[in-house]
Amino acid sequence: MKRYSQRLSNFxxxxxxxxxxxxxxxxxxxxxxxxxPVLTASASGSIALPVTDxxxxxxxxxxxxxxxxxxxxxxxxxxxxxxxxxxxxxxxNQNFPSPSIASGLSTAFTVAxxxxxxxxxxxxxxxxxxxxYVRVESSVPPFTSGxxxxxPLYSNALxxxxxxxxxxxxVVPPKNDSLYIVGSAVADNWANPISAADVAGExxxxxxxxxxxxxxxxxxxxxxxxxxxxxxxxxxxxxxxADTYPNGGPFVYNGGNCIAPTATGTYLIDVNFQxxxxxxxxx
Numbered sequence: 001m002k003r004y005s006q007r008l009s010n011f012x013x014x015x016x017x018x019x020x021x022x023x024x025x026x027x028x029x030x031x032x033x034x035x036x037p038v039l040t041a042s043a044s045g046s047i048a049l050p051v052t053d054x055x056x057x058x059x060x061x062x063x064x065x066x067x068x069x070x071x072x073x074x075x076x077x078x079x080x081x082x083x084x085x086x087x088x089x090x091x092x093n094q095n096f097p098s099p100s101i102a103s104g105l106s107t108a109f110t111v112a113x114x115x116x117x118x119x120x121x122x123x124x125x126x127x128x129x130x131x132x133y134v135r136v137e138s139s140v141p142p143f144t145s146g147x148x149x150x151x152p153l154y155s156n157a158l159x160x161x162x163x164x165x166x167x168x169x170x171v172v173p174p175k176n177d178s179l180y181i182v183g184s185a186v187a188d189n190w191a192n193p194i195s196a197a198d199v200a201g202e203x204x205x206x207x208x209x210x211x212x213x214x215x216x217x218x219x220x221x222x223x224x225x226x227x228x229x230x231x232x233x234x235x236x237x238x239x240x241x242a243d244t245y246p247n248g249g250p251f252v253y254n255g256g257n258c259i260a261p262t263a264t265g266t267y268l269i270d271v272n273f274q275x276x277x278x279x280x281x282x283x
Contacts (some may be wrong), residue, residue: 031070031151035220037063037081038154039136046161047114054112059160062106066138066153078103082137089133089157097121097258100139118134118164140158169210170276172253174228174235179204179212179271183224185260186216193231203230210273215283223257226271237271248279 042060061083068079078081082098084091097117101107109117118124118132135157138248140150181202182190188198204212204226218224223243228235235253239245251258251271261267261280268283 002110014025017121031068033064034068034138034151034153035064036153037066037136037138037155039063039134039158041134041158041160043160049111049115049162049165051111051165053123053267054110054115056111056114058111058114060106060108061134061136063136063138063155065105068140068151073141078141079179080139080141081105082139083107084135084137085117085129087122087124089159091133091135091157112167114162115164116167118162119167124162124164126164129161129163131159132162133159167274169273171251171273173210173273174190176228177206177209179214180227181216181269182227182232183222183257185218185222185224185258186255187238192227192233199230204269205272212271214269216267216269218260218264218267218280220260220262224260225257245278246280248277250276251278252276 040062043058047059050056066079081101081104083101084098085096087094087096099107099117105206119126122132124130124132136155137152138155139152180199181204182188182192182194184190186198186202188194188202190278192197193199193204201216202214204214206212224238226237227233237251238254238255238258239249240252240255243259244256245251246259246261248270259275263281263282266283268281270281271278
């Protein structure tokens with residue numbers, strides 16, 4: 001038994017020495033460089049965004065391979081690319097979107113896609129000529145999740161003049177730019193037309209053709225709808241499923257009743273037909 005134990009001990013020591021030797025001889029791979037990609041585009045100086053032809057290709061971007069080099073040769077791993085858009089040449093507005101292109105050396109935008117990125121993503125004003133800057137960032141995906149990408153490289157920046165157009169609203173707005181609230185959650189209950197004594201407190205302020213606000217008292221847990229004409233039920237807006245989103249969310253044309261927050265109080269109701277969302281916040 002003692003002899004067997006000794007042999008086992010000797011075998012364990014030999015295995016450890018072999019493992020140490022292998023670890024010592026293991027080759028480590030180092031990043032040794034790459035070439036910043038060169039960005040080109042099918043458009044020059046300006047990008048046309050015709051609202052009459054939204055499915056047409058607005059612009060195609062192409063860039064060169066950064067040829068990442070590692071100590072064991074050129075990287076065979078996938079390279080990730082991001083197109084970065086900004087209104088500043090220094091690309092300091094980090095909140096702007098950067099569409100990801102998992103592979104490949106080009107990408108194209110239709111008029112509708114680019115206009116959506118400029119208006120809904122970058123929140124640029126519509127109908128006004130503006131300058132944007134575009135560049136591509138390349139990087140090697142991290143070896144482990146949660147770690148930063150390896151060796152980001154940035155291309156040259158291209159500048160373009162653009163004039164975004166207003167995309168169609170997500171929900172059809174009131175025809176006559178008027179909006180009212182009715183229901184058991186407000187002072188005049190479901191009366192329609194609203195009484196003269198209460199109509200002022202149940203009429204929204206028009207901020208734009210697609211944006212309305214009202215500060216009013218809501219009775220906790222009660223219901224309401226929004227209407228276009230005081231005295232008519234023809235056009236109304238509310239949530240798609242009754243008694244959901246007490247603090248706001250998506251809304252639709254002619255849906256179920258909205259429900260007020262649990263606590264009775266004064267609330268600011270913000271209704272945005274462009275995005276199709278509303279919010280209800282304590283005021």
